[in-house]
Amino acid sequence: MSRIDAIARSIREFLRTFVDLSVAERLLISVAAIFLSVVVGFFIILASGRVAACETAAWTMPVTGLGFCYDPFQVYAVLFNGALGYPFAFGEPGLFNPDWTPFNLSLGLTLSETTLLVFTGLSVAVAFRAGLFNIGTQGQLVVGGLATALVVVAAAPVFPTGRLGGIALIVIGVFAGAIAGGVWGAIPGALKAYADANEVITTIMLNFIAANIAYVLVLEVFRAEGSSVVATQYVPEHAQIQPWFFPGSADFAEAALLAGVLFVVGLYVLIEHTTFGYDLRTSGIQPAAAEYGGVNAKLTTVRAMTLSGALGGVGGAVWVLMSEGRWIASVPDLGFDGITVSILAGNNPLGVFPAAFLFGLLKGGALEIGFQTDVPTELVAVLRGLIILFVAMPEFFRMIGRYAGLDGSGPASGATDDSAAASEGGEADA
Amino acid sequence: MNPAVHLDSITKRFPGVVANDDVDLVVERGSVHALLGENGAGKTTLMNVLYGLYEPTEGTVRIDGAPQEFDSPRDAIDAGIGMIHQHFMLVDPMTVWENVVLGNEPTTWGGLRVDADAARESVRELSARYGFDVDPDARIEDISVGVQQRVEILKALYRGADILILDEPTAVLTPQEVEDLYAVFEELTDQGKTIIFISHKLGEALRAADDVTVLRDGINVGTVSTDEVTREDLAEMMVGREVLMEPAADPREPGERVLSVSNLHAEDDRGVEAVSDVSFEIRAGEIFGIAGVDGNGQSQLVETITGLREATAGSVRYLGEPMDDVSRRERIDRGMAYVPEDRQERGLVMSYELTQNGILGSQHDAPFASSGRIDWKASRDHADRVIEAYDVRPPDREVTAESLSGGNQQKFIVGREFERDPDLVVATHPTRGVDIGSTEFIHDRLLELRAEGKAVLLVSSKLDEVQGLSDRLAVMHEGAFSGVVDPETVTEEELGLLMAGESPDDESVETARVYEAAGDGPHGGPAADEDDDRRNGPAADEEVDA
Numbered sequence: 003m004s005r006i007d008a009i010a011r012s013i014r015e016f017l018r019t020f021v022d023l024s025v026a027e028r029l030l031i032s033v034a035a036i037f038l039s040v041v042v043g044f045f046i047i048l049a050s051g052r053v054a055a056c057e058t059a060a061w062t063m064p065v066t067g068l069g070f071c072y073d074p075f076q077v078y079a080v081l082f083n084g085a086l087g088y089p090f091a092f093g094e095p096g097l098f099n100p101d102w103t104p105f106n107l108s109l110g111l112t113l114s115e116t117t118l119l120v121f122t123g124l125s126v127a128v129a130f131r132a133g134l135f136n137i138g139t140q141g142q143l144v145v146g147g148l149a150t151a152l153v154v155v156a157a158a159p160v161f162p163t164g165r166l167g168g169i170a171l172i173v174i175g176v177f178a179g180a181i182a183g184g185v186w187g188a189i190p191g192a193l194k195a196y197a198d199a200n201e202v203i204t205t206i207m208l209n210f211i212a213a214n215i216a217y218v219l220v221l222e223v224f225r226a227e228g229s230s231v232v233a234t235q236y237v238p239e240h241a242q243i244q245p246w247f248f249p250g251s252a253d254f255a256e257a258a259l260l261a262g263v264l265f266v267v268g269l270y271v272l273i274e275h276t277t278f279g280y281d282l283r284t285s286g287i288q289p290a291a292a293e294y295g296g297v298n299a300k301l302t303t304v305r306a307m308t309l310s311g312a313l314g315g316v317g318g319a320v321w322v323l324m325s326e327g328r329w330i331a332s333v334p335d336l337g338f339d340g341i342t343v344s345i346l347a348g349n350n351p352l353g354v355f356p357a358a359f360l361f362g363l364l365k366g367g368a369l370e371i372g373f374q375t376d377v378p379t380e381l382v383a384v385l386r387g388l389i390i391l392f393v394a395m396p397e398f399f400r401m402i403g404r405y406a407g408l409d410g411s412g413p414a415s416g417a418t419d420d421s422a423a424a425s426e427g428g429e430a431d432a
Numbered sequence: 433m434n435p436a437v438h439l440d441s442i443t444k445r446f447p448g449v450v451a452n453d454d455v456d457l458v459v460e461r462g463s464v465h466a467l468l469g470e471n472g473a474g475k476t477t478l479m480n481v482l483y484g485l486y487e488p489t490e491g492t493v494r495i496d497g498a499p500q501e502f503d504s505p506r507d508a509i510d511a512g513i514g515m516i517h518q519h520f521m522l523v524d525p526m527t528v529w530e531n532v533v534l535g536n537e538p539t540t541w542g543g544l545r546v547d548a549d550a551a552r553e554s555v556r557e558l559s560a561r562y563g564f565d566v567d568p569d570a571r572i573e574d575i576s577v578g579v580q581q582r583v584e585i586l587k588a589l590y591r592g593a594d595i596l597i598l599d600e601p602t603a604v605l606t607p608q609e610v611e612d613l614y615a616v617f618e619e620l621t622d623q624g625k626t627i628i629f630i631s632h633k634l635g636e637a638l639r640a641a642d643d644v645t646v647l648r649d650g651i652n653v654g655t656v657s658t659d660e661v662t663r664e665d666l667a668e669m670m671v672g673r674e675v676l677m678e679p680a681a682d683p684r685e686p687g688e689r690v691l692s693v694s695n696l697h698a699e700d701d702r703g704v705e706a707v708s709d710v711s712f713e714i715r716a717g718e719i720f721g722i723a724g725v726d727g728n729g730q731s732q733l734v735e736t737i738t739g740l741r742e743a744t745a746g747s748v749r750y751l752g753e754p755m756d757d758v759s760r761r762e763r764i765d766r767g768m769a770y771v772p773e774d775r776q777e778r779g780l781v782m783s784y785e786l787t788q789n790g791i792l793g794s795q796h797d798a799p800f801a802s803s804g805r806i807d808w809k810a811s812r813d814h815a816d817r818v819i820e821a822y823d824v825r826p827p828d829r830e831v832t833a834e835s836l837s838g839g840n841q842q843k844f845i846v847g848r849e850f851e852r853d854p855d856l857v858v859a860t861h862p863t864r865g866v867d868i869g870s871t872e873f874i875h876d877r878l879l880e881l882r883a884e885g886k887a888v889l890l891v892s893s894k895l896d897e898v899q900g901l902s903d904r905l906a907v908m909h910e911g912a913f914s915g916v917v918d919p920e921t922v923t924e925e926e927l928g929l930l931m932a933g934e935s936p937d938d939e940s941v942e943t944a945r946v947y948e949a950a951g952d953g954p955h956g957g958p959a960a961d962e963d964d965d966r967r968n969g970p971a972a973d974e975e976v977d978a
Contacts, residue, residue, distance in 0.1 A: 288783075296796070
């Protein structure tokens with residue numbers, strides 16, 4: 003009997019990780035934010051379709067008979083269906099598209115973006131958990147990517163050109179990216195810890211420094227011969243992370259996504275189940291308590307920023323080895339998008355994956371919208387902005403929850419926003 | 433005549449919890465009524481119902497016989513109720529009169545300008561009528577806590593309060609200030625005001641109140657007149673069993689020198705010297721007490737000892753070794769336990785569950801961690817043990833620290849720190865906000881630790897506590913010891929004077945002796961010479977006075 007109890011208990015402990023009040027709340031808020039931004043986005047598409055000029059109305063509002071140039075239903079259908087390569091067939095007999103294959107170009111593009119955002123999202127999330135706002139993931143990615151490209155190109159002649167040599171080069175390249183990004187992250191960390199410099203300012207500034215130093219270095223020293231753009235030499239084909247099933251033009255490799263998933267799990271374990279993670283979280287939530295508990299605040303700051311930078315650097319390495327095959331000066335804003343991914347994920351590593359996938363969908367969908375409709379792809383950026391806007395106002399949703407009577411204004415809710423209420427609730431608890 | 437306040441079978445339920453269960457409370461006009469109970473008995477909830485912060489689930493609030501429905505404190509204030517919270521809600525850089533009229537300012541120029549003269553005059557008048565002796569132009573940050581409390585009372589009176597509710601009003605006061613507060617109570621009731629105050633201290637309920645209502649587990653155990661009841665009766669009503677009132681501290685022979693502090697100086701966060709030239713030492717099996725009004729450098733002294741603050745001069749030696757370059761973590765690992773003053777800032781991570789809080793400070797150490805990985809199972813078991821042994825309620829390791837009441841938070845911290853198997857226990861206000869049943873338990877544990885040969889540094893503003901438990905007692909004023917006395921013989925008045933920084937008549941205080949604190953030998957100085965004559969012989973000892 004007690005054995006069964008013990009098993010039941012441990013299962014409960016395990017499940018509790020997922021139904022933790024705050025985690026559940028964040029999840030709810032994220033889902034509500036996505037839903038609300040879809041609703042608000044609907045009207046923005048309508049409004050912009052009203053002011054745009056077109057021959058025939060794409061959609062006519064029932065009852066009023068008003069015509070609009072953009073059909074919001076079509077926009078959403080193309081956005082989400084298209085990002086997956088049209089698995090659903092609207093208006094056809096049978097819901098599913100019989101011609102759909104999972105390994106299509108659109109889904110590949112979506113997953114490529116997802117993979118890169120997993121790394122940058124994790125980078126931001128780790129810093130966030132330590133109470134640090136790392137805006138510098140972009141710079142860490144730039145530096146890491148460049149280090150990867152240069153090291154792999156330089157090391158390539160030493161290794162055999164076969165499969166094993168390729169794997170070795172990829173591993174070396176990822177390490178180079180992690181180290182370079184880590185160093186780039188450690189700088190603002192050390193400045194914060196030992197010179198009291200605000201990491202928001204320093205990381206923003208280091209983004210510019212990284213981008214411009216890298217640009218000049220490549221322009222003057224490492225530019226590939228005969229290249230019309232500012233870019234390094236391509237890393238050899240066998241040192242690029244190749245897809246198993248997806249078309250090569252998608253710039254996506256399943257192995258990289260798999261690595262991303264491993265990083266997600268690893269980071270989760272690190273944060274929740276290690277002493278380092280405990281120190282990191284405690285410093286992030288309540289620095290005075292961390293100090294009391296013997297946590298070296300300065301060292302934790304430097305370590306967290308180094309880890310965050312290293313993750314950004316790995317993102318850069320994957321970008322070079324999977325997407326571009328070289329370092330190129332037009333680096334996409336993956337680091338900045340990592341901030342939004344992390345916020346949507348509630349800074350929880352496990353949440354980073356679905357959040358990155360959502361933003362991957364929006365990226366892939368935006369491309370489809372460009373192909374398939376007259377709707378400007380900027381509207382998709384508006385949608386992304388709306389999601390973040392709503393996620394960033396959890397109090398708004400709590401308020402709605404209270405009006406709906408979902409909140410049990412009692413001790414169980416552990417009212418965080420009102421210390422008086424919290425202690426009162428506790429009083430009633432005993 | 434109708435009673436001023438009549439709470440008629442009030443029930444307040446929260447999801448899963450009944451905070452007040454069919455409570456009746458009758459308070460006569462012009463009387464002082466104490467609401468007595470342990471932490472979590474439902475006192476504050478009941479008063480929040482009266483003040484309009486909570487709506488009762490069942491029951492009626494009657495003021496002067498008329499049933500009332502309060503949607504917010506605003507309605508309660510309109511009905512003549514004022515509440516003075518434990519934490520004052522004053523704007524520090526502003527003057528007394530500004531604080532009093534804030535939100536209800538008399539204005540001129542058609543409401544555009546605050547009529548400072550009228551405001552000042554009405555505050556002065558109010559203050560004079562009740563004999564408050566408060567300067568309307570003084571800044572809040574410049575006046576003592578006791579006077580600040582009077583400003584809070586003035587605020588309520590200014591808004592027309594006839595019934596004043598005070599939540600734990602004496603928690604922050606010196607003994608003299610407490611006496612002054614009682615005088616204020618008398619003045620107010622003489623002029624027809626009604627006072628209800630929340631307390632968990634028996635003595636103050638007996639001393640200051642006309643009637644006492646005891647709550648236990650949300651139920652009204654009884655209302656008694658203070659003329660007809662003894663301390664023991666009240667304690668039994670509160671706890672539900674007989675309580676041993678005095679901690680039984682029998683003197684023991686102290687052993688080896690555990691902590692020695694010599695000529696220590698430290699600064700507060702603003703860089704102002706907060707500890708000036710403090711020297712003392714504590715031996716194994718000894719409780720050294722530090723009394724004093726909060727904010728006289730006790731916090732900084734303790735933080736310097738525990739490794740949270742750097743000394744600007746002087747030294748701390750622990751187990752014979754200098755602590756100058758020893759980190760906080762290293763000090764924990766070497767057996768320094770610390771019950772911090774600020775439990776919500778330092779002692780607990782408020783959003784963590786008790787399991788996670790239970791390993792704060794031990795997160796690197798076996799059995800909770802091995803090679804960097806935390807063993808959550810061991811941590812959960814540990815939290816359960818502390819919860820069980822220290823009677824933390826609710827007994828659930830999965831609740832977050834912020835959802836516990838203050839007293840239960842404190843019990844959890846005390847349990848965690850005492851269970852560390854320390855050599856030195858630094859306990860600051862270990863029973864602040866803790867109910868008497870648990871206070872008794874914590875006191876017993878402190879004495880047990882002493883009996884086990886631990887050294888204890890006890891800092892408290894509760895005089896009976898430091899006096900009752902300490903083997904030697906220092907009084908701290910403005911960063912220095914104004915005296916080290918024998919707790920057995922010193923009187924409360926003398927302590928009060930020392931706390932105020934005044935040196936009492938030399939003959940009236942038997943100044944206890946401290947031995948040379950400038951520990952020179954690695955093992956605490958010349959071996960056997962001092963132990964025996966520490967208590968009786970003045971031979972090698974140095975007299976310390978203010």
